[in-house]
Amino acid sequence: MRLACGIDFGTSNSSVGYMAGGEPRLVPLEGDSVSLPSAIFYPAYGGKLGFGRAAISLYIDRENGRLFRAIKSILGGSLIHETTAAGGRRVAFTAILGSFLRHLKEKTELSAGTAIDNAVLGRPVFFVDDDEAADRMAQEQLAAAARAQGFAEVLFQYEPIAAALDYERRIEREEIALIADIGGGTSDFSIVKVSPKNRRKIDRKDDILANAGVHVGGTDLDYRLSLKQVMPLFGYQTRQKKRPELDLPNGYFHDLAQWHRIAFLYNNKSLEELKQLRAIAGEPEKVERFIKAIDDRAGHRVAGDVEGAKIILSESATAMIDLAYVDEALMIETSRALFEETIANECRKLSDCVARCLKTAGVKAEEVDTVFFTGGSTFIPAIERACLVHTPQAKIVRGDKFASVGVGLTIDSGLKFG
Known part of the structure; x- marks a missing residue:
């Protein structure tokens, strides 16, 4: 049996999962943790790469080599085509990014006990603000990096929509939810109709009232x-x-x-x-x-x-x-x-983004039932206040700050690839 997986490749942290017995299962990526810092350590003279917390520890312990973090940030820009010294040779940034995706794929296949051919990758609403060509290029670059690691088919889902799929598992009635995903590199908002009866629907475009995003993150x-x-x-x-x-x-x-x-x-x-x-x-x-x-x-x-x-x-x-x-x-x-x-200017950008999302959806503030938070930066009080200023009456629900998007992408991979 061959499976598909859902990959949340984040600026700061990543997760990956697959469907098992009709339920999403996130893969333990480092010990028991299903969240892995998006970090890679290249030993100076070649050898085994370090990933996640192990990579950071090697760097802090002053092992001879190079640490790379926030590599997702290079998507959509010219740096992706450059090379840098790592492991005693010149390495393309596309290869560095690919090595991290390969690590996630191998961990997933080890956990599932079978090959993983297809993937749904999360993406921010905008990789690059106010530049459609660069945004499109960023997605193409990420898809090419994933295919280079052996994924036959790569599909994408907006990260806040993935978070909505995770939230939808726990509700008992239809709601209008504002999904706030404040990640390491971007902040994304979606206004979505969530409902118990729609959980198994593959096509949810009619339930997505609006998306908005801004390049502000942790x-x-x-x-x-x-x-x-x-x-x-x-x-x-x-x-x-x-x-x-x-x-x-x-x-x-x-x-x-x-x-x-x-x-x-x-x-x-x-x-x-x-x-x-x-x-x-x-x-x-x-x-x-x-x-x-x-x-x-x-x-x-x-x-x-x-x-x-x-x-x-x-x-x-x-x-x-x-x-x-x-x-x-x-x-x-x-x-x-x-x-x-x-960070007052960043907070204003988030508040303005929420306002745009509400306006695009044609939804009044009082019509929003729930604000669902995910992403590590949602725990910063000023960030939370900025996201809530337009919906003061809504119920606040916190998802797993590092896993909600990964769970939703896993659910989506099961819906799209069966």
Whole structure:
């Protein structure tokens, strides 16, 4: 027997599942966990790749090699066609992306005990905002990467629709639901009619009242927090020594603050240019911290500590970012109030996106019965408030922040491929 699977390939975390006995079964991808960080570690001189938490641990333990995270972010752009040094050779980013999909496929086949020929992949409402050609190209690139790993047929489903399929399993009456999927790279919203009697319908287009999406996700929040509180201590927005009216060039600081750009800093050319930056800096000791972070290949560790502070701020009023491995005196205190101020523009974009979705659906706020949240960033209070501002009377239901989309895609794979 050959099966199909549903793959939630996320910017930050991924999951995969198949139907068994008429029920969706998510695959344990790392120990008992059905959620796997979307991370790959290439050992410096070849050898077995590391995935997920193991990949991150290899990097933190200073194993010689390269860590890649948020690789989904390169879809739809020119970086997908480039190569980078990894495993002692030049590797195409398409191959790096493919190696992660292959790992998911192999884990699924091991769990199911049979070959997996077909897949339903989740996709955001927009891979790329306001660029239909780039958005279409991103889907084509992801489909090509999946087919290259042995999937004969690859279909797509919107991630918020997949989350709606998961939510629909637990209801007893027809509802109008606003599905809010706030992921690592994108935020997607759908207004959907969900009903117990429609669970087995293959074609649900008449039940989808509207979709809307915006390229705002957890990694964008990390980026904003890093630029606000960490990068200035590495030289960002500091002045030049001989031309104090000018800031230092800022490109490298933006790279260090973005997960998917960090890998491009790990080369001799970047180090030499950073040393030139230090020579013209009015505060060279700050740029020296940047150089040390790159020389020690600690860029992803810095990004990880920023992300960790963001997560703590979901439940606490303050958090510390400990960067003693860069500079023993570098301990940064941040607060939820400052963080919320920093991401205010992102929150406005989310609120505006919900408003567009309601308008497109022709649904009044009071007609929305439920707001169903999934995705790790929905636990950030300011993000939740932004999503709820237009539907204050709706019931709030939380799905599994990392698994709801994967469950829905698995259900969809069973409907589409039998």
